[in-house]
Amino acid sequence: MLLSYKYKLRPNNQQSEKLSGWLNMLRATYNWCLRDRMDGWYQQFLCGTYCDLKTQTEIMPLTCSLVKGTQLENPWKDGGGKAKKEGEKDKSPKRSASLMQDANLINLKTSRPWYQDIDCDVLQSIPARVNEAFNKFFKGAGFPKFKRSHYFKSFAYKPGRVKIKGSKIYLPKIGWMRFFNSRNIPNGFDIRTVTIRQKADGWYVSVRIEDKAIPDFSIIPDSEIKSIIGCDMGLTKLVYLSNGETIDNPRFSTNKHIKRLMKVRQRRVNRKQKGSKNRRKAQKKVTTLHHKIQQKREAYQWWVAHKIVGLADGVAVEDLQVKNMMKRCKPVSSETGRFLPNNQSAKRGLNRSIADASWYGLTQKLEYVAVKSGKKLYRVNPQYTSQTCSKCKHIDKVSRNGEKFICTNCGHIDDANIQAARNVRIKAIESYGLTIVRKTRIRAKTVRRDSSKPVQLSIFDVNLYERLVDNKPPQKGKRLVTGNPQYKQLSLWDG
Numbered sequence: 112m113l114l115s116y117k118y119k120l121r122p123n124n125q126q127s128e129k130l131s132g133w134l135n136m137l138r139a140t141y142n143w144c145l146r147d148r149m150d151g152w153y154q155q156f157l158c159g160t161y162c163d164l165k166t167q168t169e170i171m172p173l174t175c176s177l178v179k180g181t182q183l184e185n186p187w188k189d190g191g192g193k194a195k196k197e198g199e200k201d202k203s204p205k206r207s208a209s210l211m212q213d214a215n216l217i218n219l220k221t222s223r224p225w226y227q228d229i230d231c232d233v234l235q236s237i238p239a240r241v242n243e244a245f246n247k248f249f250k251g252a253g254f255p256k257f258k259r260s261h262y263f264k265s266f267a268y269k270p271g272r273v274k275i276k277g278s279k280i281y282l283p284k285i286g287w288m289r290f291f292n293s294r295n296i297p298n299g300f301d302i303r304t305v306t307i308r309q310k311a312d313g314w315y316v317s318v319r320i321e322d323k324a325i326p327d328f329s330i331i332p333d334s335e336i337k338s339i340i341g342c343d344m345g346l347t348k349l350v351y352l353s354n355g356e357t358i359d360n361p362r363f364s365t366n367k368h369i370k371r372l373m374k375v376r377q378r379r380v381n382r383k384q385k386g387s388k389n390r391r392k393a394q395k396k397v398t399t400l401h402h403k404i405q406q407k408r409e410a411y412q413w414w415v416a417h418k419i420v421g422l423a424d425g426v427a428v429e430d431l432q433v434k435n436m437m438k439r440c441k442p443v444s445s446e447t448g449r450f451l452p453n454n455q456s457a458k459r460g461l462n463r464s465i466a467d468a469s470w471y472g473l474t475q476k477l478e479y480v481a482v483k484s485g486k487k488l489y490r491v492n493p494q495y496t497s498q499t500c501s502k503c504k505h506i507d508k509v510s511r512n513g514e515k516f517i518c519t520n521c522g523h524i525d526d527a528n529i530q531a532a533r534n535v536r537i538k539a540i541e542s543y544g545l546t547i548v549r550k551t552r553i554r555a556k557t558v559r560r561d562s563s564k565p566v567q568l569s570i571f572d573v574n575l576y577e578r579l580v581d582n583k584p585p586q587k588g589k590r591l592v593t594g595n596p597q598y599k600q601l602s603l604w605d606g
């Protein structure tokens with residue numbers, strides 16, 4: 112089982128200075144490696160299949176097929192491409208681009224001795240990180256970017272380097288550091304990769320821990336799921352559940368107070384001179400606010416996820432494409448080429464609300480909590496969930512009117528969002544072939560002892576004491592009310 116625990120670090124002044132120094136150096140290395148790889152990448156479009164003439168590396172003859180990634184030395188593996196052990200075949204004697212950059216780190220350390228302060232594992236992870244970015248690019252992601260200081264905030268130790276003892280953590284080349292031991296690492300778990308990350312309010316560490324003896328969370332078959340709950344995500348309420356319950360949307364970043372506060376703080380940054388210390392201070396207040404909002408949202412979403420998963424064996428959600436929902440409106444232009452209003456300013460507010468609700472993050476948390484507690488999350492195609500009648504399955508756009516849903520076929524009336532949640536539930540049951548056992552809830556009937564039927568009182572004809580069913584016997588000093596015909600008709604004016 113592989114888990115990830117996060118702690119807040121408590122570095123002393125020297126340590127935190129060292130950490131930020133490392134980040135800067137590592138970032139410089141990252142950007143340098145990236146520039147190298149980018150040059151290599153553009154080279155192939157310039158020189159065809161020939162290698163670069165400028166660098167004139169001696170091992171590469173003019174016609175060698177080039178290592179497209181980089182223009183450094185050391186293209187051959189140690190031992191000139193021979194197999195290191197006998198009997199083992201080394202298929203490619205050439206170093207890959209990232210390995211070449213890796214081998215070049217020695218030159219970096221000799222030319223800039225202060226780089227020797229950095230742990231070698233951490234430094235070596237940088238070319239690997241660039242390589243990963245390029246691999247993602249080859250698979251269709253965007254082209255790797257140079258990192259500015261606020262986009263490069265973390266570095267990682269490889270497994271087996273970091274030790275933890277009580278509330279102290281040992282980071283190689285930095286030393287023992289205190290941290291807030293908010294939860295203990297369970298017995299039998301080994302420490303794997305450890306990532307140090309800088310956030311607005313300090314340094315954090317995320318520790319991957321693994322115990323191979325414990326199997327990963329067992330996935331239960333669909334046949335064992337006896338109850339399921341459907342969720343429809345929204346903005347007025349965050350989640351509408353198929354059992355009729357709703358969960359509030361606190362709007363952490365789009366409520367009136369926070370919006371105003373953010374505006375003020377942002378404006379203060381804008382009014383400070385660029386590059387000044389005061390601007391940096393003001394900027395820090397903005398980032399702190401962002402950080403606070405994010406933490407609140409995370410905590411709330413975990414709470415929501417636990418609450419929903421606790422209700423049933425399975426959870427059904429819509430498979431939303433949030434990215435597409437947050438697209439900008441297409442520009443509308445008139446015949447003369449002028450741009451006409453296209454409602455983008457309204458859409459911008461909506462987009463912010465969608466981003467604030469963070470449906471995707473909530474779905475991920477739901478899945479994690481569900482799997483961890485032996486339950487299951489089902490994703491459902493969101494098509495027509497808000498237009499279908501959950502009673503007669505009639506699809507009509509007209510049925511929905513804002514918050515109300517009135518079926519045009521059978522007249523079924525419901526809250527539109529809860530109705531959508533019911534549809535999600537039904538869709539999940541149908542498309543995954545679940546067998547749901549209906550729980551019959553036995554309700555204890557409450558019987559009021561002292562009264563029979565409600566009596567309508569009117570001023571002119573008051574049958575105050577006319578009760579047909581036997582009640583409690585009248586208390587002392589009060590009139591007998593039943594069984595005696597002479598008291599049957601009493602009006603206010605009778606003595």
Ligand SMILES: [Zn+2]
Binds near residue numbers: 501503518520
């Ligand atoms: Zn209907």
